[in-house]
Amino acid sequence: GQQLNQSPQSMFIQEGEDVSMNCTSSSIFNTWLWYKQDPGEGPVLLIALYKAGELTSNGRLTAQFGITRKDSFLNISASIPSDVGIYFCAGQLRVFGNEKLTFGTGTRLTIIP
Amino acid sequence: DTAVSQTPKYLVTQMGNDKSIKCEQNLGHDTMYWYKQDSKKFLKIMFSYNNKELIINETVPNRFSPKSPDKAHLNLHINSLELGDSAVYFCASSQSRLAGNNEQFFGPGTRLTVL
Numbered sequence: 001g002q003q004l005n006q007s008p009q010s011m012f013i014q015e016g017e018d019v020s021m022n023c024t025s026s027s028i029f030n031t032w033l034w035y036k037q038d039p040g041e042g043p044v045l046l047i048a049l050y051k052a053g054e055l056t057s058n059g060r061l062t063a064q065f066g067i068t069r070k071d072s073f074l075n076i077s078a079s080i081p082s083d084v085g086i087y088f089c090a091g092q093l094r095v096f097g098n099e100k101l102t103f104g105t106g107t108r109l110t111i112i113p
Numbered sequence: 114d115t116a117v118s119q120t121p122k123y124l125v126t127q128m129g130n131d132k133s134i135k136c137e138q139n140l141g142h143d144t145m146y147w148y149k150q151d152s153k154k155f156l157k158i159m160f161s162y163n164n165k166e167l168i169i170n171e172t173v174p175n176r177f178s179p180k181s182p183d184k185a186h187l188n189l190h191i192n193s194l195e196l197g198d199s200a201v202y203f204c205a206s207s208q209s210r211l212a213g214n215n216e217q218f219f220g221p222g223t224r225l226t227v228l
Contacts, residue, residue: 003155031215042117042203042219043156086154092215100169101217103156 006089006104014112019076021107023089028069031092033101034061038085046087047074076109084111116140117220119204125226126194133190134223136204143209144168145187146217147179150201162187163209191225199227 006023013019023032031050035043047058049065049072056063060077072089089104117138126132138145146169147159161169162181176192187204204220 033216035219037154040222042205042221045216045218048216088156090217094215100158100161101215106154 004089004091004102004104006087006107008107009105010108010110012110012112013079015079015081017079019079019083019109020073021075021087022071022073023091023104024071025091025102026070028093029091029102030069030094032063032065032072033090033092034063034072034074035088035090036085037088037106043088079109079111081111084109117204117206117218119202119220119223121223122221123224123226125228127228128194128196130194131190131192132194132225133188134202134204134225135186135188136220137186138204138206138218138220139185140206140208140218142206142218143184144207145181145184146205146207147187147189148203148205148219150203150222152200156203160187160189194225194227196227199225201225 004023004025033048034046036046037043047056047063052069053067054065062075064073087107090101092101120135144163146161148156150156158171159173160179164184165181178190181187201222201224203222205217207215207217
């Protein structure tokens with residue numbers, strides 16, 4: 001099945017640094033979602049995007065829906081220890097009868113003390 | 114007041130056994146899903162039900178059979194368990210097929226280990 005390519009695969013940063021990650025697809029989507037997964041937990045929805053070019057913020061997190069509809073970006077500003085985890089993008093082409101989300105390969109964020 | 118709950122959290126069993134995982138959501142959503150997350154953390158959709166009706170059925174062995182007794186519950190039964198079935202299984206739900214969004218909310222996962 002289709003996979004979304006997320007990059008980078010992993011990041012090692014210091015507390016206070018800004019973080020950028022992106023997700024690319026070979027086909028277009030009309031919905032992009034960003035999730036965070038903590039160890040031993042299920043993914044938690046961070047931001048939802050529904051329109052090409054849309055820029056949406058949730059606290060220190062900002063995500064953008066790429067104009068080509070084949071990519072999306074997530075930025076985290078001034079990282080803190082609780083930002084550690086795995087970040088997943090997910091794309092969907094919303095057509096009645098198909099609610100399937102395709103998930104990215106994940107970006108593992110680690111904060112170096 | 115857990116939104117999406119799954120039981121059990123951990124399941125360790127022998128090859129060849131049959132097991133079930135249960136999922137319940139109290140969000141009033143119409144659509145529920147089962148995902149499998151492998152050891153590399155890749156999340157893949159397995160099934161989706163809308164109002165007790167199967168709407169997505171990915172290429173999953175027919176040893177896996179979902180059952181939805183009502184729209185708040187979606188259970189997963191697995192027959193003749195194999196080593197390769199070891200993974201974390203997540204249940205999720207979303208509002209409705211007709212809703213303007215498909216924001217899916219996930220349960221805490223069930224870690225299945227087949228020995």
